[in-house]
Amino acid sequence: DAGVIQSPRHEVTEMGQEVTLRCKPISGHDYLFWYRQTMMRGLELLIYFNNNVPIDDSGMPEDRFSAKMPNASFSTLKIQPSEPRDSAVYFCASSEISNTGELFFGEGSRLTVL
Amino acid sequence: GENVEQHPSTLSVQEGDSAVIKCTYSDSASNYFPWYKQELGKGPQLIIDIRSNVGEKKDQRIAVTLNKTAKHFSLHITETQPEDSAVYFCAADDQTGANNLFFGTGTRLTVIP
Numbered sequence: 001d002a003g004v005i006q007s008p009r010h011e012v013t014e015m016g017q018e019v020t021l022r023c024k025p026i027s028g029h030d031y032l033f034w035y036r037q038t039m040m041r042g043l044e045l046l047i048y049f050n051n052n053v054p055i056d057d058s059g060m061p062e063d064r065f066s067a068k069m070p071n072a073s074f075s076t077l078k079i080q081p082s083e084p085r086d087s088a089v090y091f092c093a094s095s096e097i098s099n100t101g102e103l104f105f106g107e108g109s110r111l112t113v114l
Numbered sequence: 115g116e117n118v119e120q121h122p123s124t125l126s127v128q129e130g131d132s133a134v135i136k137c138t139y140s141d142s143a144s145n146y147f148p149w150y151k152q153e154l155g156k157g158p159q160l161i162i163d164i165r166s167n168v169g170e171k172k173d174q175r176i177a178v179t180l181n182k183t184a185k186h187f188s189l190h191i192t193e194t195q196p197e198d199s200a201v202y203f204c205a206a207d208d209q210t211g212a213n214n215l216f217f218g219t220g221t222r223l224t225v226i227p
Contacts, residue, residue: 105157
């Protein structure tokens, strides 16, 4: 398997624009996670899905953030409208066993909002 | 929720020396403690983990120790090599909430050849 695949790897956008980040988890993994990484706050869990169903979205910063998982092989994280403070690296991860099993991370999407 | 603190934030060692990174956690019910290694431009990768029914686990040059009474756990890397240079994250599960993983803030390890 190619591992968790994220796109785009880098995104530079202007404040107010919509941003969509994409993730393809490892086939057969039932859990999918979205994390945000910043220097100030480290790795923060935004939301996770189990069998395509959102289980815990308490980490989603505000209504400007939304995530979907329409099928077992695809998920999106959308920010609308984007703000400079959203600049961060966003990681998608998947896990086969549980939400505390081994997490397999993608290489991340570095977002810069000007 | 769980609060995981990690020290030091940066660590430099000479090649061949040992490196120790320490973490404390707040939830006494936590029972799963993984360590992840993040290389530049990559996502974190699990290198070792320990569950609360054991006090120590070793995998070649890497070992993790757990003290549940004191609520702290440590990563030990022996005979460090330049390729060990990376950012290391500890984590603990949160038994009081949705049983998610909470990560420490990371330790940037530099191994000087």
